[in-house]
Amino acid sequence: MSENKQIYNLHISGLRIAVLVLFCVIGLNIASIGNEKTTKKQNAKSGLTYINQFIENGSNLNWELADNNTVNIYLGYDYERNSLNRAYDHWHFLLEAEKGNDVTLIFHNFSEIYNGKQMPFETWIMDCISSPDDRNWQHVPVEWIDDDRMKVKIHMESDSLYIARVEPYRVSDLQNLLSEIKEDEQVKITPIGNTVEGRELQVIQVGSNNSPHKIFIRARAHAWETGGNWVVEGIIKKLLDNSRESKGYLANYTVYILPMANMDGVARGVSRFNLNGMDLNRNLTEPANPVLSPENAAMEGWLEGMIAKGLKPELAIDFHNDSNGPLFFSGKGKDNKRYVGNMRLLEKLLREKTWFSESTSFYGTTSFEEGLMSRYGIDALVYELNAHWIKSLEKKPLSEDWILLGGQLCTVFDIYCNEIKED
Template structure:
């Protein structure tokens, strides 16, 4: 048995491979941080055999509740990812086994979204006459901070989308890709009509350093970007600093920040009811957004989610709260599961990149319905 994670977004440490039934592993921590949960590795062995794996430090990971009813994803071709029977044991380790139909299998916490695919997404998008690619600056590791401007910047309504502040939440960039592709489809009547009234500013990956390094939640400096919005710095969190400065230049009329949740097996949103400026108008926009999205995509629901903040008690270091307060606008965090969607389960794939992509496309429906109501 050979284990390797020396590639884009790889993360695992081999402890021992003494027997076929018990190959023991550990997840390493994020760069300059104590977060850990994301893993992604390649296993090479004799095909036709079954092998058992055990992640010994699952109990020490950042979101232990995330292992309950969780299933590892695997792939032979790195295109189609399927779920593998997994057990969170009484000893709080994570065990899974798999019969190798081919010699090499990739295993991951969720379907990966590579830096190479990110670059391809950006380059392909800029080929459209509807899209401009802008580089806002550079990350801690010196990578580009990519912004896609879709539509005419002279339009009055300004829509902002950010994804993957937490690099291990790869479903967020799959979702962003779906939204981008639909916006750029000149045969999509809804997208064309929406761009007649609004321009979109899309950051498909806020945390390209952490994504490449195989981090769960942190950038290269160890910062949790979604706790940096009140006071970011070019030293610790340039990704947030650069995006925030651009938002101040353009203004924001609606904002969606795309994420994944380790524990809850649902798609849901978190709003801004706790910010000081929260109003009846914003509540009405939030309620209508949820109603429309639920009607066009049953993967979304509004029964299960996070507890709502008390009035005036929002954490303004979090992106959607800071944006909602700063611009007095509709501002949502959208969460997708690492597990399956409990309301519409798919035993073969669970929640997946494809379902995230489709969700991204349907996010345009509520924005289209609300575009004329976003400003008084």
């Protein structure tokens, strides 16, 4: 190769490198402009500023803004001791995003372990409600998408919106109820023990110990299941409305209510178990462990005290939420004529006097109905309120429907107490 050619080739190589560097610089600039645009566009489109899970009864979750301007919500599980069952059922948080934006929420972690088994993903469990003020709620459409996820599109009418699964009922709601009713001469509030974290559990008594019949009601053994609390509100408000009707009810029966058994779980925004990982609706056929399940030990101690004083309730109902809405009667009670007769009477009255229209079954477990029947001879049942659909009203439930049911139950109890069979 001649010297000239070598110089020529060097020039060409130099030129190539220069052109390459130039293109790289231009390319980098274009790319960075592009990135800036994408970031700005993403923020502008989603408008997400924060997800506040530290509200009262806020749920445990992780979240992130996804590339496609949607927000991924990873629900936190709570776990049962020993069995390692896990539940995801509670969501309640404050979505903060700029007013006017559409935000798509994708919920993950619907992988439940129940009674020791991995549960299949059920699309009918999905529901979502929203509220501008954590008080007035409406349902928002949801759809299920691949990989067991739930998609919810939210339009931001203001800069923040509360999101939940069922209408929340917080510890402060119970405290407000108690302050409202505590001076009423028909009401007695009795401390019966404490939760794992030391919160005081109380039984609300409406009526006199001397009335001919006694009914015991428990709600909120499972923290996410708020329906029972709203039913309790309906019962108490009806019984204290000073009408001729309710005075007649209170001359006939007294209700004793443990309104929020898993109060720690409600305060901490978990789904199901108490803070020691105990299911308060399991193992009731044996005395509760006072360290692991102080909430159940308190209930049992109070019930045993009532029985010792000759004040044994004739009927006991444990309110829950599920996705079917049935009544569960005691499996062992199936052979007891009195029990079967009384449960059939109750079922008939519920169908006639309330909006209840779901199924019933005698179901053998270790839960409330079985425990109170086998240990204390109390006619007991579990009432599961369908969290997603009220068949007879053809609507998705909100608190007003459960409050209505509570009022209707007061009539049911009145007739039931008059027609009940005793041993």
